[in-house]
Amino acid sequence: AxxxxxxxxxxxxxxxxxxxxxxxxxxxxxxxxxxxxxxxxxxxxxxxxxxxxSALAAAAVLAVGLRVLPDSATTGDGLRSLDIGGAVAVTLGLVALVYGLTTAGRSGWTDTWVLASIAVSAVLLVLFAVLELRHPRPLLxxxxxxxxxxxxxxxxxxxxxxxxxxxxxxxxxxxxxxxxxxxxxxxxxxxxxxxxxxxxxxxxxxxxxxxxxxxxxxxxxxxxxxxxxxxxxxxxxxxxxxxxxxxxxxxxxxxxxxxxxxxxxxxxxxxxxxxxxxxxxxxxxxxxxxxxxxxxxxxxxxxxxxxxxxxxxxxxxxxxxxxxxxxxxxxxxxxxxxxxxxxxxxxxxxxxxxxxxxx
Incomplete structure (x- = not known):
């Protein structure tokens, strides 16, 4: 933004x-x-x-931003236009991927949790791509x-x-x-x-x-x-x-x-x-x-x-x-x-x- x-x-x-x-x-x-x-x-x-x-800094930025930043027009579509499915799929997919890569450092690349996390990540990211092609207002x-x-x-x-x-x-x-x-x-x-x-x-x-x-x-x-x-x-x-x-x-x-x-x-x-x-x-x-x-x-x-x-x-x-x-x-x-x-x-x-x- x-x-x-x-x-x-x-x-x-x-x-x-x-x-x-x-x-x-x-x-x-x-x-x-x-x-x-x-x-x-x-x-x-x-x-x-x-x-x-960090929390105090974020609050300060919010307070100053509300005063000095220019406003912009909105579409008024509300929550109905948001790509909730795509947001959930890509977020969980990336979390699973990062978790798998991080865990591999201490458990090894053949660990069950590592392999499962990377597999779940692949499925979710593919699902994200499919959802983006079908959603009327996709996240990406x-x-x-x-x-x-x-x-x-x-x-x-x-x-x-x-x-x-x-x-x-x-x-x-x-x-x-x-x-x-x-x-x-x-x-x-x-x-x-x-x-x-x-x-x-x-x-x-x-x-x-x-x-x-x-x-x-x-x-x-x-x-x-x-x-x-x-x-x-x-x-x-x-x-x-x-x-x-x-x-x-x-x-x-x-x-x-x-x-x-x-x-x-x-x-x-x-x-x-x-x-x-x-x-x-x-x-x-x-x-x-x-x-x-x-x-x-x-x-x-x-x-x-x-x-x-x-x-x-x-x-x-x-x-x-x-x-x-x-x-x-x-x-x-x-x-x-x-x-x-x-x-x-x-x-x-x-x-x-x-x-x-x-x-």
Whole structure:
């Protein structure tokens, strides 16, 4: 809904590019800010305070949003127009899939519950696809994924979400469990990453106007992959300045630039009537990619740590985190390789067509 508002308020062109830059900077910085504030709250009041603070923040956003956000027309169809069956099927299907992938890390891929969860997930997701084809107002209209670069942009966004969530999960764990940092120090040291992310998001629209959106996206994804590959070289006796500072700055620059360009590509050329659906799709794709990516990366890291039990506990943990960052780099590299598909499926978001302007 928030992204839909951005698309409605800012028409295609430089103004929308700047708005998406702000959107990307805030979104990326929010992850690092969450780690920082989470460290402060955990160390000062305990881990439960994180959830109370999140609830208060949501209430504050709601209160401010009701005052400052523009209203929009509604269809008045009410609950009868909602695709309840599709929503239930896709939600339960994704929950079953994430549960199966996560459980595999400790129970093995041949475990009955793992296999059953993945099988149930497959059935529910197929059911979701069938329901979307039959419902008069589906949750995910099939026509939407055929517009412009919506389909490839969402695929790459899912990959980006996987490495994004994995980064903010494994990096603080490495700092606290291996380097011995406190939650507060682990949070504070996320600031260079947050600043680099904001810089990457801010310069992405300008760079896109000079060299094109797809080359800018390629640069961002390449920086992200390179930074994650660099992070995979962390050591059990490392330090923040020697093992984390450099690669996280590279990751932050790439992450900010890539997120802005992917969001722009995913919404360019979509008719105004589908703006809300498209905004919801690209954000949901990022969250789904994050959940699935973290499940896979967590399973691989746990398996690697278990296999290294013959060494010290610190070395075993480091081996697990290294494999998580290495696989994340590979995922980002796959996303980089897919970026040419966006150029084939849509015109450059940095230079919108008249049709895009009319939509």
């Amino acid at each position: 928030a992204l839909s508002l951005v698309m409605q308020v800012f028409p295609p062109g430089p103004a929308r590019g700047k708005a998406l830059g702000v959107w990307g900077a805030v979104s990326g910085a929010g992850g690092a800010a969450g780690v920082l504030l989470g460290g402060v709250l955990t160390e000062g009041l305990g881990w439960r305070a994180v959830f109370f603070a 209209p099939p026509r939407l994924v055929r517009v412009g670069a919506v389909a490839p942009a969402n695929v790459v966004m899912a990959l980006l979400g996987g490495v994004w969530v994995g980064l903010f999960f494994f990096l603080p764990l490495y700092q606290q469990q291996v380097l011995g940092d406190s939650p507060l120090r682990a949070g504070v040291t996320q600031l260079p990453l947050a600043v680099a992310n904001m810089i990457g998001a801010a310069i992405a629209p300008r760079l896109a106007r000079r060299i094109g959106a797809t080359p800018t996206l390629t640069v961002g994804m390449t920086l992200l992959a390179a930074g994650l590959l660099w992070l995979s070289q962390i050591s059990a006796d490392g330090s923040f300045t020697g093992d984390i500072l450099g690669p996280t700055v590279v990751v932050g620059l790439g992450l900010g630039a890539a997120f802005v360009q992917l969001t722009g590509a995913a919404v360019t050329g979509v008719p105004a009537k589908d703006g809300g659906l498209d905004g919801g799709l690209v954000n949901t794709t990022r969250q789904i990619g994050g959940a699935l990516g973290l499940a896979v990366l967590g399973t691989l890291a746990a398996s690697r740590t278990e296999a290294a039990r013959g060494t010290t506990h610190i070395v075993a943990l480091t081996d697990g985190y290294r494999i998580a960052f290495l696989v994340s780099a590979a995922i980002a590299a796959v996303g980089t390789a897919l970026t040419p598909l966006l150029a084939r499926r849509a015109t450059d978001p940095a230079t919108p067509t008249p049709a895009a302007e009319r939509s």
